[in-house]
Amino acid sequence: MTTTERTADTWVSAETHWAISKFLIDEAELLDQWRYHDWARCITDDFRYEVPIPITRDDPTRGAYADKGFVAIETRSSLEYWFRRHDPGLFEYAWGENPLQRVNRFLTNIRATQTPGEDVVRVSAKELVSFSRQSDPAVLITADRDDVLVPNGDSWLLAHRCVRLHQTVLDTPHLRIIF
């Protein structure tokens, strides 16, 4: 989705914007608390999660991310491995996540737009994630986040999330986190 396309859409109503913000804040809180099974109720069956590889190119018209290569690429089905690993019996062996890191997500610049006549809402946001492991100082990592939300009764479901990291060399202890 290009910026041009995005501006062609219109901002959702204040009421819808509030509902979407509420959904995203609740969803981020579930992730902060590592409540994966609860979080799984926020995503569609065909959910896709993508973090393209950041690249510094000399030609800005070619974009700052790889077209095909990913730092992370998951589906609802592949995320089963993430969720089940946190279950009792396996979490003891989740060495890289146990003890759990302190990971907190800060969302801002939330822009929710809709093409007239469509149910789908596109949400772009800036995200700051703080990540503290053991006694390490917090590592901060920021990203642009593009979400596609579909209506689900009086709330929403996340159908697609694309995260564009703002750095080419990652410095978090790992990246087994959903932005």
Add this chain to the structure above:
Amino acid sequence: MTPESSTVAAIDRYGFWDPAIFDDELEKIFKTSWLFVAHESELEQKGDYVTRKMGTEAVIVTRDEAGQPRVFLNTCTHRGGQLCRADMGNTSHFRCSYHGWTFSNKGELRGVPDLRAVYPPQFDRKAHGLAGARVDSFAGLIFATFNPDAPPLQDYLGDLGWYLEAYFGKAPMEVVGAPTRGILRSNWKVGAENYGGDAYHVGTTHHSAVELGVFGNPEETAKLGPLASGTFVYCIDAGNGHCIRIQKLPIEFEKPTLLGYPPELWGLFASNLSDDQLAVNSGLAVAHGNVFPNLSFLAALSPPEPNQPPIRSLHVRQWQPISADRTELAMWSLVPKDAPEEWKRQSHAAIVRTLGFGGLFETDDLQNWVGMAESNRGSISRQQELVYEAVLGNPPLQSPWPGNVYAADHSEVGLLALHRRWHELMRDGDPSTRSV
């Protein structure tokens, strides 16, 4: 021919964590060895370039206007300005942003602003070309060295070359996207030795991955053919510090079976391989190894999603030294150019989900490697020795495969091969020395 592995079984920890030894490594290991710089598919067109590191040296890797791969220090010969500021791009010339000196992608100094006004008539542009490295490629992998005395690349790779051909040369390959890069707060050798031959860690480190079924379903595996008896795991000391471990499925295959690859490509693979090279691909569960000093690789077989059949992924990673306890880790996915696009996508996804920075395996490996750095900061801990006594499978097999082939799963002969070569170079710094 690779000499047999010695039984030296203890290595002190200073070699990993001492800053003075790290500085020595840059001189005696990274300045003398052939180092991986790019895959050929990253430089498809004339003028394509990527910026990389060779040890701590910043270099430009490019394909010149004649189609030759070239490697130059990424530094202007005038004041040392940085020439390329991007990770990748395409250009016929490199222009310094400081005073504007401009170089062709053959490294010749072509442009000097106000040449006649600034410099005397005898100023010789030819004397100020970019510092270039020796460059050669093998099985699509481009290597470079600034050492004029290094042996030819093929001799340097020695017995490992045959295996690199088998895994990387069976078809034209391409990089998916670009390398993923991250900081590993540990020593480069910790990763290199792990990939070189450490299967012993899998049961503990990757316990959760095993339990979750990433190695596939035993019932599905049994459907591939009758269970076979004999040897299925080989740890190979390929000489010159190179090592590889090959693990096959314990199945009797009627014909060469390139598990995880689209069957329509098997014929192409076979046409590029000898019978024995086909054999190290057939029935393969996993192969992983390390090209001395810091290029690791892994041919994985894992299901991209639960309950899907396993797919093959070819993974390359480089441990780029920054300091004794800091490394930039770069990872590439390689796929056969002729594979269907959806297959390429699934192959890449499967490896990202296991060995990407958020991968099921990688997350736990990273914790181990960083923890080792954190727990060996003091001089008392550094005086402790490390144990490398698992030299199982001695003596080596009589095998048609090159190198010394040890028929044992958890043998540490590969790790010892890496450390033995490291000690030789650190001791006498002579890159022409063969492993003894």
